[in-house]
Each structure stands twice: as structure tokens, then as C-alpha cells.
Amino acid sequence: MKLGLIASSVAAMCVSLHAIAAPIKIVAAENFYGDVARQIGGSRVQVTSILSNPDQDPHLFEASPSVGKALANAKIVVYNGADYDPWMVKLLSASSGTSRQTIVVGELLQKKAGDNPHLWYEPDAMPAYARELASSLQSDDPSHAADYAKNLQTFLNALKPINDRIAAIKAKYAGTPVTATEPVFGYMAQALGLAMRNEKFQLAVMNDTEPSASDVAAFEGDLKSHHVHLLFYNSQASGGAAQRMRDLALKVGVPVVGVTETAPAGKAFQAWVLDELNAVEKALAKGSR
Incomplete structure (x- = not known):
């Protein structure tokens, strides 16, 4: 009987150890x-x-x-x-x-x-x-x-709410010309059907090189003429030329949406992306008026 109790105790201990x-x-x-x-x-x-x-x-x-x-x-x-x-x-x-x-x-x-x-x-x-x-x-x-x-x-x-929001924004704003200081949001912009401009400028900033004078002029022209309806700005890692474009966009009234390369502390991936999509939708509505 004692051996049986010991065996049961050992088995219970093994189960407990497995559980922890x-x-x-x-x-x-x-x-x-x-x-x-x-x-x-x-x-x-x-x-x-x-x-x-x-x-x-x-x-x-x-x-x-x-x-x-x-x-x-x-x-x-x-x-x-x-x-x-x-x-x-x-x-x-x-x-x-x-x-x-x-x-x-x-x-x-x-x-x-x-x-x-x-x-x-x-x-x-x-x-x-x-x-x-x-x-x-x-x-x-x-x-x-x-x-x-x-x-x-x-x-x-x-992820369904994200995919639903992407589909809704695309249905309403596909083909809308937009720009960015870096290609951080590039894949999502493509999924939304947005027409991205000034990609040479973006690559130069991403690669830590100075954009050419012609690329800067083209970017400035897009903003001043309101040819683009939205500027995506890397709010986590930008300076120099990118900062100047952001400042110009704000000055001439082109909506700016900040995107980041790291999720906000304590926020789940889904909530982070939905927040950014909400900001994009709001900015597109404003920029398309």
C-alpha cells in the first residue's frame, strides 16, 4: 500500500513539474x-x-x-x-x-x-x-x-479588422497621389492602392544619403501645388531633408501622418496598425477636399 502511495506521489510530482x-x-x-x-x-x-x-x-x-x-x-x-x-x-x-x-x-x-x-x-x-x-x-x-x-x-x-479597413480605404481612395519622406509605410500604401510619388527621395533618406536637387525640387513642387494629398513621415528616425519636407507640408496644408518603425510600448500589433490606418483615413479625407 505504501509503495502504491509513493508511486502515486511520484507520478503527481512529475505531472506538477511538467506543468511548471x-x-x-x-x-x-x-x-x-x-x-x-x-x-x-x-x-x-x-x-x-x-x-x-x-x-x-x-x-x-x-x-x-x-x-x-x-x-x-x-x-x-x-x-x-x-x-x-x-x-x-x-x-x-x-x-x-x-x-x-x-x-x-x-x-x-x-x-x-x-x-x-x-x-x-x-x-x-x-x-x-x-x-x-x-x-x-x-x-x-x-x-x-x-x-x-x-x-x-x-x-x-x-487581423480581420485590419484587412477590412484596408479594403474600405482602398475602395474609397485608390489612385490618390501621396508621398513620403521614407518608404517605411510603402507596403501598406501599396495595399491601400495609393499612388506613391518621390520614391528616389525616399530611398536616399533611407540610405542616409542626400537627395538630389532635382528630387528635392520635385518633392517641394508636389507639396506646394497640392498634387499629393498626404505625406507619410517617419516620426521615429528623420532629420535634415525629411524634416524640411514635413515642415513644408505643414506650412502649405498637406496632411501629415507620422509612422514608426517600432510599435508603441504596451500596444498590440493589431491596435498599432489600426491606429495608423485610422490616421491615414482621416488625413485622406482632409487632403481630398
């Missing part, structure tokens, strides 16, 4: 990928997001020793790719973690260096990433595969 197993450690280069990881993994994951400050210029980021430590202990690592966060490649090559899985969103979308790297504004990006992450979690933790599948479906369902 250490969470799967995920490191995301950007906080919006980290947010989606929390939504898919729930309480079974521990997520560290490296770029998480919306007031920080991501192009000036320098990794601290704590980032290397987090990567060494991670089971799953996520980063953007397409040469947006090349520091991650360097950190991973120097890290000792060998059993981890790596998800590169750019590779999922078949994007490469030279393509617009702001992939999170591509409507197909997050569903592709979420599915890949759910698959990785199921591989690492098959006993909870059903939970990850359920969380994935919940996340995909939560």
Missing part, C-alpha cells in the same frame, strides 16, 4: 514580432524584444552584452532580415546557441537586401510569420500543439 516547465525563450529583434510571439505562445513562452523603444532610431542601435546573453539562451530567434537588422546576423554568428530555431521574416516573404525592408507593413507578413512561429513552437513543445494552433487562429482572426 520552464517557458520557451524567444528573442525578437523588433518588438512587434515579439508581441505576436506572446500572442501565439501565451504563458508558455518568455519573450525578449531587442528594439522596443519607439523614440529610438533603430538605425543607430548598438547591441549590449545582455542582448548576446539573451540570444545564447534563446530557443527561438526572430528577426526581420532584408538587411534591416544586419546586426542580428553578426550577433547570432557570435552566439553559442546551437539548438535554437531562427525565423527570418524576409526569407518567408522571399525578400532580399535592396528590397524595401519595412516588411511588417506588408499585410501578408504577419500571417506568414505567425504560422511559422506556431509551427516552431509545436515542434519544440508538441504536448501543447493544440494550444499553439488555437492561439494562431485567434491571432489570424484578430
